[in-house]
Amino acid sequence: MTFVQTRMSGGIDDASLAAVNEERKRLMRRRFEKIGKWLLPALVLLLSLWFWDRIVVWNEIPHYILPGPGKVWTTLVTDWGLLYDALKITFRITMLALLVAVIGGAGLAILFTQSRLFEMSLFPYAVVLQVTPIISIAPLIFIYVENKLAGLLICAWIVAFFPILSNTTLGLNSTDHNLRDLFRIYGATRWQRLVHLQLPTALPYFLGGLRIAGGLSLIGAVVAEYVAGTGGIGSGLAFTILEAGYRLNIPRMFAALLIIAGTGVFIFLTLSIISHLLLRKWHESALKQEQ
């Protein structure tokens, strides 16, 4: 009844006009947000680069104390060969460590859910490894591990495996209890339950842990490099920073730092994309991104 009355009194036109306006406003707001998400950080970056540059110029700071952004950029270009070699070494160790962290972390998590005894005996030590700062363990590792690469890997692994272990364990134990009952009614074996129920349930948790572990394995690799120094396997980015520091080659320090930060961002983005691709069809987290 009320609808009919409003329509008769011509209220419908006002209402539809208001709706159209509202819709237009909403679209503009959304477009603004879309652009702003990229534009605003870029603006902040430009502004701080400019400010940095001005401070250096106005105060006539020599570049062996604080190089301007322009100087860092030219160093990045001229030293690219050297920096790129260092990047390859650090990146390789990071990726290897991440791989070992995935295998070790997820593998341990699966063992934990298969055997409560195993979990009870080992989990406390996983926690101890996690909470002890790597910087204090690393020197010891390099005393006993002859091979530099192995030592670096161990350090990076210690830092990176825990988020994968704890997230995956949580995921494996988060199966829906009705689904668990259903699997029992249909006589699923332990193995079938693991493969068809627990692992798919754990996947989003695992991927969350993986994204954290990616950043951590880079941190682990860099810290271990600082501790290990050079020799044997050539020098990575962290060692490049140390060495450039000894020589007061500050621009190169900045350039190497920039590359490390870039690598971290690259790893995070890559893992986020992988995660999105794997979950986009069914998981809530991916659903929100799509809209």
Place this chain on the structure above:
Amino acid sequence: MDDPLVVHSRLSVLPLSLSLSSIDGTPTLVDTHNQEKLLAVNSVGKVFSKGVVALEDMQLTINEGDFLSLLGPSGCGKSTILRMIAGLMEPTTGRIEWEGGVEQSNGSIGVVFQEPTLMPWATVEKNVWLPFRLQGKTMRSMRNEIDEALHLVGLDGFAGSYPRALSGGMKMRVAIARALATSPRVILMDEPFAALDEITRFKLNNDLLELKAKIGCTILFVTHSVFESVFLSDRIAVMTSRPGRVHSEIAVNEPYPRNETFRTSASYSSYCRTTSEALENSISEAV
């Protein structure tokens, strides 16, 4: 539309050979269809840790082709007895006896829970495939069974969809398709439509009856709705509140197919009244 008739005639022929109908301990209004007995719940009791007595001396017989509803207040042990029939739990006292034994893990029991309980990472057809998959059968070899099950619940064309794209009612249809795909001896349903809106529930009630007429399965249906139990079942077992047991049985002697006409008929209301009274008595006697 012809199918139901065929099925009914087949059902009515079957029992002639075996007329050893159940000798229930319950006196009231039991109709004797002379059907073949499928399973008996024999003096079953269940005591949980901390001394919660969920069930006490429960008697129930389920016959082939039954649509039997378990009606009772919440907390009276309906889910508990269902879980024991499904083999997820052992009775503390008494026994559950299957006629001719039951092959566990063979898809001989289908279950539908209150939640659709689908695997969100799997498409509709893969969810229906699950019981077969756990028997080691490939999807290709089960193609016909899967498609047939989806067709029966009216989900043709949704095989490749993910559960999240479906409405609550459609998800429930997938769960029903999965439960019936293996042609189980009995389908256990634990308040399957309780979480749905009334319009969807009525529609699913109608479709469930149509489906049962087509395939002639046996259904044990748990509900706390008097109206739902009267509309759906040919027998209603009314349970007492905790500790639960069957207080009385009501036979709904109304022919299938039932539809909206039955829902508005005088006999429907009178059955509802009888059932309500039985439910009230069962609760007041237990207190």
